[in-house]
Amino acid sequence: MTVVWDQKVRAYFREKRIQRILSFYSRLQPVPRLTGRRASMVSRDSIMQLIVTFICLMICAAPFAALTKLIKAPMVISLVLGGLSAFLAVELADWVLLKIRRAVDLTFDFILPLLAAILIAVTVVGVKYFNWSTVIPQRFEEWRAGVNERLQRRPLAVRLRKTSGADWMFATNEAGQLTQLTLSEAEAFCSKQGLDWGLYAGTAQAEISADRAFYIWMTPGTRAAQVDPGAFKGPQVFVSSSAQDRHAVLCVRSGGTR
C-alpha cells in the first residue's frame, strides 16, 4: 500500500516537473527591450502566482477549518491539517495556473492592449465629434447627484427617546424613523403643522435625546446643525449645505424652544 502511494506521488511530481519544463520552453521568448518584459522578481507571472495562491489558500482553508471544528481534532492533528491545507493550496494554484496560462498570456498580450486601443480610439472620436468632454462630466455629475440623493433619502438610523414633544416634533415615516428632506420640503413640512410652527433656530432642547450624532435643518439660511448624542444642549457644530441636500427635520412652535 505504502509502495503504491509512493509510486503515485513520485509519478505526480514527475509529471508536474515535465509540465513545468514544457511551460518553461514557451516562456523563453525574445524580450523586447522597449516594453521591458524582462525576467524580474515582480513579473506578471509572479503577481499572478501570488494572487492565485491567495485565492487557493482561502478555498482550501475553509473545508479544513470546518473539518477540524467538526471532529473536534486535537492540537497535533489540527496543526497537521493546517499545513496540509497550505500545501494543497499551492498544488491547486500550480494546477490552475498551468490550465489558464494560455488564457492569461492571450489576455495580457493581446486582449487588454486591444481593448485599451479601442477605448482610446472611441474616446478620441467621442471627444472630437460628439462633444464628450462636456457631456461625460455632466452625466457623471447627474449620476453622482442621483446616488447622493438616493443615499440621503434613506431614513436615519438614529434611535430617539421621543420623536415629538409639546412644542417640537421630528419629521418621521410610518415606522417612526427620522426622514431626511430638502430645505424647501422641510419648511413646507413645518408650516403644515400650523401657523406658529417653523424650522429649528438653535436653542437648547434637553428633551431630545439621541443615541448618535446627526444633522437637522436650521433656520435661517441653508445650514444644518449637529444634534449630539445624549441630552441636546443646543448645536455646537454646523455644516453648510445646498438646497438639494437632505437632513432630518426638527419643527418647533414659536414661543417654545425656537
Next chain:
Amino acid sequence: MNPWLKSPEGPLPEKVLREMSDDELFFYEDSLLLKNELSTEFRIRASGGRFVVFVLSALFFAAYMAAMAVFAKSIPEQQRALFTFPGFFLALGLGVVTGHMLWKHIGAHARFWIRSALHYWPVTLYVVAMTALLFKK
C-alpha cells in the same frame, strides 16, 4: 527569436523528456532554471531563484560595505573619499558577483530545497510560525 531556442542545447521534445530518468529530469530542470535565474535576458516562469540571487547579492554587498567601513577608519579622513567612492562600486560589483557565484555553486539539491521553500511559501510560513509558537511555549 531567442538564440537558445535554436541552439543544439535548446528545447527537448516531450518524448525525450518522458524517456529521462527522475534524476536526469531533476538536474535538467535545475540547469534550465539556473541558466535563467542568472540571466536577465529571458522571460521565466515565477521562480524564487531570482529572489534568492537578489537577496544574496544584497547581503554580500552589505558585508563588503561593512568590511570596507572598518578598513576605511584606518585611512586619514581627508583621503577617505578617494577610497570609499570607488569602494562603493567595487563592493556592489563584488556583492553581485559573489551572490551569483554562490547560487551557481551551492549545488542542485540545495537550490531545489530553497526554491521549494519559496514556492511553497504558505507551508514555509506555517511551519516557521508553528515552530516559533512551540518555542514560545
